[in-house]
Amino acid sequence: MPRATSDAKLLIQSLTKAYAATPTNLKIIDLYVICAVATALMQVAYMGLVGSFPFNSFLSGVLSCIGTAVLAVCLRIQVNKDNKEFKDLPPERAFADFILCNLVLHLVIMNFLG
Amino acid sequence: MATAALDFLPAPLRSLRLKTKQQELLLRVSALALIYVLAFAVRLFSVLRYESMIHEFDPYFNYRTTLFLSENGFSEFWNWFDSESWYPLGRVVGGTLFPGLMVTAALLHRLLRALSLAVHIREVCVLTAPFFAANTTLVAYAFGREIWDSGAGLVAAALIAIVPGYISRSVAGSYDNEGVAIFALLLTFYLFVRAVNTGSLAWALASAFGYFYMVSAWGGYVFIINLVPLYVLVLLVTGRYSQRLYVAYNCMYVLGMLLAMQIRFVGFQHVQSGEHMAAMGVFFLLQVFFFLDWVKYLLNDARLFKSFLRITLTCVITVGTLALVIGTASGYISPWTGRFYSLLDPTYAKDHIPIIASVSEHQPTAWSSFMFDFHILLFLFPAGLYFCFKRLSDATIFIVMYGLTSMYFAGVMVRLILVAAPAVCLISAIAASATIKNLTTLIRTKSKSPQVTSGKTTGSKAAAKGAVDQSLPFQHNAAIALLLGAFYLLSRYAIHCTWVTSEAYSSPSIVLAARGHNGGRVIFDDYREAYYWLRQNTPPDAKIMSWWDYGYQITAMGNRTVIVDNNTWNNTHIATVGRAMSSYEDEAYEIMQSLDVNYVLVVFGGVTGYSSDDINKFLWMVRIGGGVFPVIKEPDYLVNGEYRVDKGAAPKMLNCLMYKLCYYRFGELTTEYGKPPGYDRVRGVEIGNKDIKLEYLEEAYTTSNWIVRIYKVKPPKNRS
Numbered sequence: 114m115p116r117a118t119s120d121a122k123l124l125i126q127s128l129t130k131a132y133a134a135t136p137t138n139l140k141i142i143d144l145y146v147i148c149a150v151a152t153a154l155m156q157v158a159y160m161g162l163v164g165s166f167p168f169n170s171f172l173s174g175v176l177s178c179i180g181t182a183v184l185a186v187c188l189r190i191q192v193n194k195d196n197k198e199f200k201d202l203p204p205e206r207a208f209a210d211f212i213l214c215n216l217v218l219h220l221v222i223m224n225f226l227g
Numbered sequence: 228m229a230t231a232a233l234d235f236l237p238a239p240l241r242s243l244r245l246k247t248k249q250q251e252l253l254l255r256v257s258a259l260a261l262i263y264v265l266a267f268a269v270r271l272f273s274v275l276r277y278e279s280m281i282h283e284f285d286p287y288f289n290y291r292t293t294l295f296l297s298e299n300g301f302s303e304f305w306n307w308f309d310s311e312s313w314y315p316l317g318r319v320v321g322g323t324l325f326p327g328l329m330v331t332a333a334l335l336h337r338l339l340r341a342l343s344l345a346v347h348i349r350e351v352c353v354l355t356a357p358f359f360a361a362n363t364t365l366v367a368y369a370f371g372r373e374i375w376d377s378g379a380g381l382v383a384a385a386l387i388a389i390v391p392g393y394i395s396r397s398v399a400g401s402y403d404n405e406g407v408a409i410f411a412l413l414l415t416f417y418l419f420v421r422a423v424n425t426g427s428l429a430w431a432l433a434s435a436f437g438y439f440y441m442v443s444a445w446g447g448y449v450f451i452i453n454l455v456p457l458y459v460l461v462l463l464v465t466g467r468y469s470q471r472l473y474v475a476y477n478c479m480y481v482l483g484m485l486l487a488m489q490i491r492f493v494g495f496q497h498v499q500s501g502e503h504m505a506a507m508g509v510f511f512l513l514q515v516f517f518f519l520d521w522v523k524y525l526l527n528d529a530r531l532f533k534s535f536l537r538i539t540l541t542c543v544i545t546v547g548t549l550a551l552v553i554g555t556a557s558g559y560i561s562p563w564t565g566r567f568y569s570l571l572d573p574t575y576a577k578d579h580i581p582i583i584a585s586v587s588e589h590q591p592t593a594w595s596s597f598m599f600d601f602h603i604l605l606f607l608f609p610a611g612l613y614f615c616f617k618r619l620s621d622a623t624i625f626i627v628m629y630g631l632t633s634m635y636f637a638g639v640m641v642r643l644i645l646v647a648a649p650a651v652c653l654i655s656a657i658a659a660s661a662t663i664k665n666l667t668t669l670i671r672t673k674s675k676s677p678q679v680t681s682g683k684t685t686g687s688k689a690a691a692k693g694a695v696d697q698s699l700p701f702q703h704n705a706a707i708a709l710l711l712g713a714f715y716l717l718s719r720y721a722i723h724c725t726w727v728t729s730e731a732y733s734s735p736s737i738v739l740a741a742r743g744h745n746g747g748r749v750i751f752d753d754y755r756e757a758y759y760w761l762r763q764n765t766p767p768d769a770k771i772m773s774w775w776d777y778g779y780q781i782t783a784m785g786n787r788t789v790i791v792d793n794n795t796w797n798n799t800h801i802a803t804v805g806r807a808m809s810s811y812e813d814e815a816y817e818i819m820q821s822l823d824v825n826y827v828l829v830v831f832g833g834v835t836g837y838s839s840d841d842i843n844k845f846l847w848m849v850r851i852g853g854g855v856f857p858v859i860k861e862p863d864y865l866v867n868g869e870y871r872v873d874k875g876a877a878p879k880m881l882n883c884l885m886y887k888l889c890y891y892r893f894g895e896l897t898t899e900y901g902k903p904p905g906y907d908r909v910r911g912v913e914i915g916n917k918d919i920k921l922e923y924l925e926e927a928y929t930t931s932n933w934i935v936r937i938y939k940v941k942p943p944k945n946r947s
Contacts, residue, residue, distance in 0.1 A: 187473070
């Protein structure tokens, strides 16, 4: 048991230390992702309280949060300078793709909201 | 070399001398252009032989809805409630069809009108499928180039242009969902593989749109939403996880799912149906993989990461299985529907759902069908698999999986040979292209004099080939012989495909042709004759009862209300019609009164020898009717398990409504020289009950070859 707790403490310490070293632009994207997922969880909790009618509105709300979170993670992957697979991709192109996908996502959500 | 060959040309043309790259481009573009025209032209046999008309049954519904869409606009179409079919229930057309095909044809029609080409919408509908087949060849070229190289792409385009498995459902006049759906399927797969190869969000977005087009076009989109997650799973299991895969799958899944839910017929199935749960499961699995990958990169320490891995995995697996168990047990996640479950368990439909089992396209495939539809591709397919395994990459793994899964399903149901056709063409193209490339390389290397002594290997390919050439002196000739053999096989393939298209897949089914005694062609146009009689000689609110096969054609061409049609969404209603057809005349009259039936239509082939008539389909009517109404028992109509219509037939068979309507006045007719009157040419026997009297119906119309017979239901007698 003490081995496990000391392991866990060591784990958390090294994680926080390594995370503090990431560049600021990636941290901003991470914050955006966390906000979006938190919004989705709040919507699910609200659905648990009042029921899921109309279902299409609930789905569109949750999926818009999850969708934009996922797209932000994709942007983070493409913009991260340590990623060897994407080193030929200019970050402006990655951001433009992100904006385009978000535009399509939200247009569909607006149609689906009912 | 190329420059010397052109020296005989006059001076101005010599300046057109192209470099090798430009020559190659010219060859490729002209080959693709010819393939495009070929794919369109080979599908035009029935238009040239008969006329430009819509074939079969389902396309008539698609044509009717496209006509409605082009006349009334998209909003009316999307909210259309059709009261002319499934009387008295009606049908919510807007919410129960796949609109992709109709919208595509209406848009093409509008585009042509905008270019001042005033064509009728029927012409556009007839030629939609060949046009999209030609576009599919272009997509196949791009896909082949993505997987292997441009040579394989060209061969794939050529093979898919004429493969009979695809032609069977995309011939001119076959205005059905599959004509457009196969184009959408291949396009989605190509865009997804490109997204995985490049890791770009833009390509993943394009593949999400391709998926949306597929969902709007055909119910077979379930194949995509299961194959792509299976492919991702295989990549994860074989250790090929990469961040390109993450980007591609996530963007395609989320955007594709949202877009797909805009189609009313699909609705919320992506989050509620068991058939779509694999995609969601893989989505969550991919998030876990990405998270673990990122933590591993952050920690940089193997021991700590192992303990972290243990904690996360146990959490994830428990949560996942819990969610799945709760979802399935509480019934929130619906199980696999009968149509798709019968693909996994082929015996399921025969025992439980007779209406699915009765469709001839849903039967298991015979070996001869495979040979008929694929020809040489059957043995090029394993060869292509070998080449793919030799050069494994993300793209080749995909095409191998597509090929193997689609071949399995093609073995279960004849109709699904269509889905396997593009995969088989692509893989065979890899085999053909790689083999021909190797053979031509062998022919083009000069045999060098041995500069290299026997023991040394310089590592250069030419020297090694020189050494090999030394040991096998006839290699050059053998390569030429093999190359000639390959070209012979490909030419036989082309001949076979053209023959198959001309003989087997170009019949309109609504117009029948046969050879007369003197060898001349005889055309039977009875179906259209009967529908036009209905259109012109019955009151506009007349209701027609017939078996469900003819429903779409009656509403489209006869413009009258029907009781049941090919949509087969209400099994009880169809069973009621089946019960009416299999009961005695008085019981059937009560059922027809309750349904407000004015006319009854039956199809009878005994005079012409046309074997797809209602007497041959009768046992299915009994089975489907008996499935809902136990008063109809199949053994009542059989004698010792045998289905007979002659003197020895069961008494219930000889007096049921279907028998009476088909054979009314047939006992006086002589159909064949030397046979007694009332000789049924399809069953090959003299009928048992020749003296038929109808009490509640009267004959309204019989077509010139007795194929379609229409009866009027008499109103109830006046009380005296």
